[in-house]
Amino acid sequence: MSDLADKVIITVAPTGAWPSKKDNPNVPLTPSEIAADVIACWKAGASVAHLHMRDDEGLGTMDKVKFKETVERIRDNSDIVLNLTTSGDLNATEETRMAHLIELKPELASFDCGSMNWMHSGLFLNPPKFLEKLATVMKENGVKPEIEVFDAGMLYNALYYLKKGFLEAPLHFQFVLGAAGGTAATVENLVYLKSLLPEGATWSALGIGKGHLPVMLSTIALDGHVRVGMEDNVVYAKGQLAESNSQFVERTVRLVKEANKQNATPEEARQLLGLKAAVNA
Numbered sequence: 001m002s003d004l005a006d007k008v009i010i011t012v013a014p015t016g017a018w019p020s021k022k023d024n025p026n027v028p029l030t031p032s033e034i035a036a037d038v039i040a041c042w043k044a045g046a047s048v049a050h051l052h053m054r055d056d057e058g059l060g061t062m063d064k065v066k067f068k069e070t071v072e073r074i075r076d077n078s079d080i081v082l083n084l085t086t087s088g089d090l091n092a093t094e095e096t097r098m099a100h101l102i103e104l105k106p107e108l109a110s111f112d113c114g115s116m117n118w119m120h121s122g123l124f125l126n127p128p129k130f131l132e133k134l135a136t137v138m139k140e141n142g143v144k145p146e147i148e149v150f151d152a153g154m155l156y157n158a159l160y161y162l163k164k165g166f167l168e169a170p171l172h173f174q175f176v177l178g179a180a181g182g183t184a185a186t187v188e189n190l191v192y193l194k195s196l197l198p199e200g201a202t203w204s205a206l207g208i209g210k211g212h213l214p215v216m217l218s219t220i221a222l223d224g225h226v227r228v229g230m231e232d233n234v235v236y237a238k239g240q241l242a243e244s245n246s247q248f249v250e251r252t253v254r255l256v257k258e259a260n261k262q263n264a265t266p267e268e269a270r271q272l273l274g275l276k277a278a279v280n281a
């Protein structure tokens with residue numbers, strides 16, 4: 001078996017709930033656009049894809065028909081690990097935030113471990129009863145939670161759920177830094193959050209907007225995993241919109257190699273995260 005210690009999982013988050021074609025005409029929105037983009041990112045070295053869906057007007061939706069079409073297109077053409085959002089629409093019900101997990105059984109799904117104000121759009125509600133139900137549904141369907149942490153309180157909430165048995169070790173965290181309403185995307189904040197992790201946890205991080213590069217570079221230095229893509233950032237470099245999500249993945253692969261590490265394959269990502277084998281392997 002290859003040595004996993006120097007492997008970096010690159011997650012691509014191609015779409016998210018917010019960016020529009022006005023922000024960047026290259027952001028993929030339809031199932032066929034998202035699937036084609038994810039396949040290109042997989043070929044470029046991404047091992048996990050974190051997916052959001054959009055409705056026909058381009059707004060965030062938890063429509064499980066769109067999830068199903070996208071997931072099937074990707075599973076037919078790659079072995080990339082799928083991570084589906086559970087927070088793709090502020091107007092979704094608790095049921096629609098989970099229905100696609102029960103039907104599609106992705107290997108990973110986001111678990112936003114606390115509530116927050118989205119300063120640009122409203123409340124991001126993840127009350128305790130919902131999180132307990134979501135954790136239970138994930139466990140029953142073999143979906144590993146990717147615990148999204150926007151501030152330190154959410155990490156402590158995860159430790160509480162670990163103690164209560166709703167979450168099981170080893171936990172996997174995604175530090176989301178620079179959201180309007182969350183912790184700022186600074187290296188100091190990243191180091192602080194990492195210091196709070198329970199033993200044996202795996203972790204990844206992302207910076208939103210211009211925090212993207214500093215957080216990615218410091219995460220590689222701190223032996224974490226990284227997430228890139230237009231959900232978090234539509235600008236490739238100063239004054240230059242990203243041409244595609246794979247452009248971000250390609251840069252990350254280059255930086256990881258320069259740091260004397262390698263991007264993980266999907267199978268290595270599964271080993272690192274303790275996931276079962278791919279359903280279509």
Ligand code: ZN
Pocket residue numbers: 013016017050052085110231
């Ligand atoms: Zn997301």
